Amino acid sequence: MAELDTTKLLAARYRAAADRPYLASALYALTVVPSDEVPTMGVDRHWRCYVSPGFVERTPVAELAAVWMHEVAHLLRDHHGRADLLPPADRCDRLRVNVAQDCEINDDLVADGLPLPAGRLEPRLFGLPEGQLFEVYLAALPLSPLAHDCGSGAHGQPAPWEVDGGTGPAGVGAVEAEALRRHTAEAMRAHVRARGTLPGGWKRWADEVLEPTVDWRQALAGAVREAAAWASGAVDYTYRRPSRRSAALRGVVLPSLRRPLPRVAVVIDTSGSMGEPEIGAALAEVTGVLREVGIRGNRVSVLACDADVQAVSRVTSAEQITLEGGGGTDMRVGIAAALSAPERPGVVIVLTDGRTPWPDETPSCRLIAVLVGPSAPAAPPWAETVRVTG
Template identity: 30%
Template sequence: MSTLTTPSKSQMLLFQAWRATALQIMPYMASTLFALRPVNTQAVDTFAVDDGLRVYINFDKCEGLGAQFCAEGLLHECSHILAEHSMLAEVAGVTDEERRMWNIAGDMAINDDLRDAGCAALAAHGVFAAQISQPDYQTPLTYMEVLRRKAASQPKRPQSGAGKPQQGQGQSGQGQPTDGNGQPMKGCGSGSGSVKGGFELGDDDMQGKAPAASTAEKTMVRISTAASVRQHQEQHGIGSVPGGIAQIVDDILAPSVTPWERVLASYIRRAVAFKLGQHDTTYARRHRRRMNETLRNRQGRVIGRVIAPGYIKPVPSVHFYRDTSGSVNDHDLALATNEVLAIAKKLGIRGDDLIVSDIDTEVHQSKKFAGLDSITEIQGRGGTEMGEAIVHASNLKNKPSVIVIATDGETYWPTERPSVPVVVLLVNLRGEYWKENIPEWAHVVEVKSND
């Protein structure tokens, strides 16, 4: 694997020149461009980005490709970041085997906008929707489904292609991560939701020289970029920004029509009491290093040894119960399902740590969250008894950190406080009586469809 190094002074001057050219093409991308952490490596063909805003650059190769080519490469990676393609891949349930295919879908979704903004090199060599007989300006999810159908109809899937321009190729090729043969990766990296290159930094940040951006920083970068896009539109007109980017910005800056989302997230975080990097001690797991200290009585006789506790890292777990009784309509169920996606994103959990159950008078099914497709099927549609959700969760061998119950509220509840915190998400409550009927030990968050 090629060595990762901090760019030299001359390489940083090149990077700054490419960034300046990129700003001439898309000045509103400044916040994202300046947030990138450049890392020099020959493990990538040209550019790749990880989920910590670190951009991996093959300076030896890129230097000869010119400022325009490299500026467009940076803008391509910034577009993946702005659109949150890495997060969207998780929500869409993209498997490890589909990562390269997802890279193509994401590239097609952003390359038309980059072309419209003036990226000439990308327009000549990048992948576009027309290559799979699809129209421009669709979502990566749309292109992904087409690519999946095409792959399923072929006996052997061809090598997929990355969407940023590749010198000397009519269509850029998506290669394997750097392997034993020393071939550089031609994909966009994990920051696009593609294959994670073996060269990508983890906790090792080159002695503090390439730290990953925090979740809060990435959020602020997206908001700042969106604000710059909006300002650019106000000064130069709506058509001055490609439509796809304008739509992403609208989603970022749109005022929350459901403030209950923030309230619910606050309750869940409070109940889980979870912090990244937090560690607790436990005597259920002994420290892996045996301690030599012994306990002796006053006569010097050994009476025991000191046992050091082991360490555990708390992981939040949420059990989400959807009220699927007959009184809950499809729209209200959709609101509840959207909250599952929001919880998965905000807490970074899925699988065993985010279980979704359908319940009317009994629990019908429990599924591990693995993207939207894993929770689209609904079971139930009978009467309503949400107290059974609490009984069900309390009897589980591995109890969750918090129980979330999405319901219209037309139910009765147990009077005894459960051992696990409960958040009741009231969807379109039809009477104050039902709200007053909820025990005081439950956190209540109300949702109305006209919010």
């Protein structure tokens, strides 16, 4: 193997860390492994960085610094973990996956003014827009894109030049890797506060690491299940099925305890500002969960409401919704109508864009506010809130 110019390589890493200090901890966590088999530089899942001595010799320090940042970006963005979640048909084409991942990274590096070596892969080479995740680029790439292999730290599958995990140099474990990602994201936030600039892709990544987006469908399903379980926790007595203790008392019939299914009222905001696709998706999730826990039919009422209650119906699917704009929005009217029904609900679910007044007092039931749209104002603190973001 040719001798590696370690001084030049480490000088390039120092330059990368000095120019982009928020990446310093991640850059210095990489373990260098010289290899004649790797074409340029690459990384494995364990944060080992494989380096071609010939590539280091012929590449200027400024470009080497940019390649250091490129490779550590694969690991920080957890490209191998995300690649593991791809469908098998996509996962088996590791080089195409790698090209999509390079497109995700390089548009940020180029926008940041970094001098990547010639032949870099960018979205514009494939007629694609900048600023997308690699999963989006992958679906739009041709079947045989330019081949490039950054290693298992990118596409998730061992490259021919990687050492065995048990015999190679010590790497970074999963727990430490997550700590490095969070530390880097916090350093990026601090950098923005101090200097006000950061490539858009890195800013979005840092926001997602520090404030991960919760899948609203899971959150809504969990809230509905929990509320239904809470409401059905109330017990009542019934003589329809006498208690087994009646046998011990001659001539006395004792009632047995039962745990009834709760009634559920769904109040739908039908004002003109509501989006039918979003409200339809939210209602579909609600009705699906209610059916799953055994609540359906006449135990679920749906109230269409803008500034007044327009209709009380048995809407069970998104196709049955007709959203017609009214003169205003006041979900208090819908909530009051639901609670004044002859058979009072134990759970009230309000689907709204949040631009509504709310009751001054906490309702005497479980209330879930499903806020539709990213700019929906907050619901009162006494309401359980789920945000539908799209």
